[in-house]
Amino acid sequence: MVSWLRANGKILFRGAALLLAGAAAGFGLGLFFAVPAGPGCQESDLTPVPDTGFASPAPEAAPASSLPQEEPMPEKWVCLTFDDGPSKTTPAVLDALNAAGVKATFFVVATGYNEKYLPLIADAAAAGHQIALHSASHEYSDIYQSSAAYWQDITLLKERISPYVNTTALHYLRFPGGSTNTVSRRYGGRGVMEELKQQCAENGYAYVDWNVCAEDAVGGKPSAGTIYRNVVRETGEQTQCIVLMHDSA
Known part of the structure; x- marks a missing residue:
């Protein structure tokens, strides 16, 4: 079930607790991009755009009280999502979002390398951002x-x-590489992703992909302007967008 709210001219996508910031193009993302990140969405073995949409239905198995009720979908919306944090970059991202009055969704990892930054998850949640699940290891060869x-x-x-968030309230996740990635076939066979997608609903989760990639994790240190142009280019004529970005260091 997906719920839409309007507040101060912005639209809140409560189904995944993602903030939808205005129209699908021309939004002010330049504030958020000035750092490199981990593995990106343009690697040859990843699929940047899912085949059949970028968000699965809300999980039937989740407690009804934890899921918002369905409301009409707005014509235009944009969701800002950040993967692979928290890291030393996350405070700057949170500051920029706060300055812009924007909420986002953080698909978090806990790899061991970012252990000292995990308390930032509590900071993000306290600021009104959505925390969602990504991976403990982000190692394709292990998880798939x-x-x-x-x-x-x-x-x-x-x-x-x-210790930093109520995990029983987390019903949304993002598969490393997305739900149509091909890298998983190397380790679990061609059917592993279809099996996992089916199990999501059975286990009380919905998975979220993306249809716009900021290309902030493809190597080098792209400038804020470059990443902004990437997002606008990939948005094109789309009016409903989930943007993939990273707050990894």
Whole structure:
């Protein structure tokens, strides 16, 4: 179930608790981009745009009280999402979002390398941002060996972030590489992603992909202007966009 709210001229996508900031093009993203990030959405073994949409239905298995009620979808919206944090970059991202009066969704990791930054998850949640699940390890060879391996990774992620957020309230996740990635076939076979997508609903989750990539994680240190232009270019004529960005260091 997806719920839409308007507040101060902005639209809140409560189904995934993503803020939808105005029209699908020309929005002010330049504030947020000045740092490099981890593996990006333009790698040859990843699929930047899912085949059949970028968000699965809200999970039937989730408690009804935790899911908002359905309301009409607005004609134009943009969701800002950040992967692979928290890191030393996250405070600057939070400051920029706060200055712009914008909420976002953070698909978090807990790899061990970012352990000292995990308390920033609590800061993001306290600021009104949505926390969602990404991966404990982000190691494709480990998490995509089998569906069981993937869910073990999610369980470990929830354990590691539980001091900083109520993990029982987290019903949204993003598969590393997206739901139509091809890299998973190397480790778990061609059917592993279809199996995982089916299990999402069974386990009380919905998965969220993207249809606009900021290309902030493809190597080098792209400038804010470059990343802004990437987003506007990929948005094109689309009027409903989920933008993939990174707050990894």
